[in-house]
Amino acid sequence: MSDLPLPTMEPVLSRSAPLEMRPQEFREIGYELVNTLADFLGSMSERRSAHDATPAGIRTLLGDGSLPEHGTGAASLIGEAAQLLIDHSLLNGHPRFMGYITSSPAPIGALADLLAAVVNPNVGAWTLSPMATEIERQTVRWIAEMVGYPADAGGLLVSGGNMANFVGVLAARRAKADWDVRTGGLRSSTAGKLLIYTSCETHTWVEKAADLFGFGTSAIRWIPTDTSLRMNVTELRSQLETDLESGNQPFMVVGTAGSVSTGAIDPLPAIAEICQEYNLWFHVDGAYGAFAAVLPDAPDDLKGLALADSLALDPHKWLYSPLEAGCALVRDAGALEDTFNFHPTYYHFDGQDEDPPINFHSYGMQNSRGFRALKVWLGLRQAGRAGYARMISDDIFFSRELHRRIAGHPEFEAFTQELSISTFRYVPVNLATTGTDREEYLNQLNKDLLSVLQKTGDVFVSNAVIGGAFVLRACIVNFRTAMSDIDMIPEIIAATGRELDAQRRPVRC
Numbered sequence: 430m431s432d433l434p435l436p437t438m439e440p441v442l443s444r445s446a447p448l449e450m451r452p453q454e455f456r457e458i459g460y461e462l463v464n465t466l467a468d469f470l471g472s473m474s475e476r477r478s479a480h481d482a483t484p485a486g487i488r489t490l491l492g493d494g495s496l497p498e499h500g501t502g503a504a505s506l507i508g509e510a511a512q513l514l515i516d517h518s519l520l521n522g523h524p525r526f527m528g529y530i531t532s533s534p535a536p537i538g539a540l541a542d543l544l545a546a547v548v549n550p551n552v553g554a555w556t557l558s559p560m561a562t563e564i565e566r567q568t569v570r571w572i573a574e575m576v577g578y579p580a581d582a583g584g585l586l587v588s589g590g591n592m593a594n595f596v597g598v599l600a601a602r603r604a605k606a607d608w609d610v611r612t613g614g615l616r617s618s619t620a621g622k623l624l625i626y627t628s629c630e631t632h633t634w635v636e637k638a639a640d641l642f643g644f645g646t647s648a649i650r651w652i653p654t655d656t657s658l659r660m661n662v663t664e665l666r667s668q669l670e671t672d673l674e675s676g677n678q679p680f681m682v683v684g685t686a687g688s689v690s691t692g693a694i695d696p697l698p699a700i701a702e703i704c705q706e707y708n709l710w711f712h713v714d715g716a717y718g719a720f721a722a723v724l725p726d727a728p729d730d731l732k733g734l735a736l737a738d739s740l741a742l743d744p745h746k747w748l749y750s751p752l753e754a755g756c757a758l759v760r761d762a763g764a765l766e767d768t769f770n771f772h773p774t775y776y777h778f779d780g781q782d783e784d785p786p787i788n789f790h791s792y793g794m795q796n797s798r799g800f801r802a803l804k805v806w807l808g809l810r811q812a813g814r815a816g817y818a819r820m821i822s823d824d825i826f827f828s829r830e831l832h833r834r835i836a837g838h839p840e841f842e843a844f845t846q847e848l849s850i851s852t853f854r855y856v857p858v859n860l861a862t863t864g865t866d867r868e869e870y871l872n873q874l875n876k877d878l879l880s881v882l883q884k885t886g887d888v889f890v891s892n893a894v895i896g897g898a899f900v901l902r903a904c905i906v907n908f909r910t911a912m913s914d915i916d917m918i919p920e921i922i923a924a925t926g927r928e929l930d931a932q933r934r935p936v937r938c
């Protein structure tokens with residue numbers, strides 16, 4: 430016999446569920462949290478962006494208890510969670526946070542997430558989320574418009590750049606395989622191997638996609654880059670010829686609009702031409718750089734993203750949306766439905782009129798979908814096109830300024846500057862000027878320098894490897910960065926570098 434308490438006969442009217450919160454309680458706890466967060470935002474620049482955290486240290490703070498048997502009051506839980514997160518997180522909203530490609534999150538996006546969670550529309554189907562679906566539809570259209578992509582393209586919000594790129598690959602596979610991939614799967618005796626062409630600088634999502642979607646990573650043809658780390662289209666053409674001669678089936682080329690290491694932009698118009706000529710799907714990974722196409726003086730190579738069959742963008746990068754928000758656009762909206770739509774018997778979502786509703790479950794990989802679009806939509810409305818152009822061009826300006834100062838500093842060697850990414854390394858003034866020992870020493874010194882910088886948090890950078898050199902990499906996708914921050918950064922990094930170098934090479938008297 431079970432010893433669980435039997436439900437009493439008292440009806441729902443007097444039910445007090447452990448998770449319920451009365452409006453007054455919600456109000457009080459909510460105001461308290463908003464006060465804490467407003468203080469946090471106000472004190473961001475006086476905080477350190479990073480801490481010397483360890484997994485063991487963090488676990489100690491959480492305590493090693495098992496799943497609580499009984500609940501705790503919401504007010505103390507929310508207060509405690511806020512303190513834990515504020516005191517022990519990497520603060521990517523800090524004005525001198527320039528690591529990876531992670532933006533400062535727009536506060537309106539945080540409020541949007543709260544609103545979305547409370548109303549909780551399921552944006553998988555129109556009838557489950559009439560207003561939210563139409564807001565997502567408008568958001569997708571605005572994003573397309575902003576970067577010069579056809580505004581009648583299909584598209585949807587996803588969790589990030591990886592997922593947006595996956596959508597492009599799946600749409601390409603469906604559209605370009607010369608058999609029915611959906612029913613037949615990838616193994617077909619009638620065709621050679623389906624091949625993907627991309628440059629060596631492409632983000633690692635492409636390997637994940639090749640593996641997950643059944644092509645295998647050997648289906649990726651890595652096209653070498655030129656000295657600016659852009660895809661070499663002559664090499665692309667000759668690789669295509671070789672593969673066609675041996676009976677394989679090239680089906681897509683991936684160009685990058687702003688590479689993750691250095692911000693390099695592939696020659697997109699030239700790649701588009703080759704795709705046209707060989708009947709290949711042209712996908713552009715613009716997760717980082719695509720939004721810079723909003724700038725009136727954007728380079729033609731970047732504007733070439735308008736020629737793509739599909740485009741991946743990341744609102745949680747240069748639209749400063751809080752995580753997570755990616756966006757996939759596909760020129761032919763029908764290609765998206767061809768790829769993702771099935772009609773299960775238990776769905777009855779199709780309208781009967783001539784204005785059929787959009788059901789986003791049929792556009793992508795998710796079924797139930799949260800309302801990611803709200804934070805993006807509100808950001809676009811708060812700043813407008815002009816506001817975004819201002820913020821993005823300021824980020825680029827500050828990156829160039831930083832690079833200029835680094836290049837003029839006696840203890841740095843400047844490498845690349847593209848979009849808002851600057852790469853450089855620390856080089857002690859009295860170091861021998863040649864030799865492989867020198868390179869090894871500099872690589873180790875800069876690795877150690879990065880580790881120290883990432884723990885102290887006065888400025889947070891990450892790294893790249895360029896031609897074998899381990900370099901520091903500052904990527905500014907941060908509307909809080911100001912000129913005063915740029916002023917401070919070279920000396921913060923040089924002082925730390927000097928200290929580390931002195932520990933390793935004590936100067937002899």
Ligand SMILES: *Cc1c(COP(=O)(O)O)cnc(C)c1O
Nearest residue numbers: 530589590591632688689716717
């Ligand atoms: C960030 C990035 C990705 C991956 O995007 P996530 O949002 O991290 O999934 C892919 N490609 C490029 C060029 C990127 O900058």
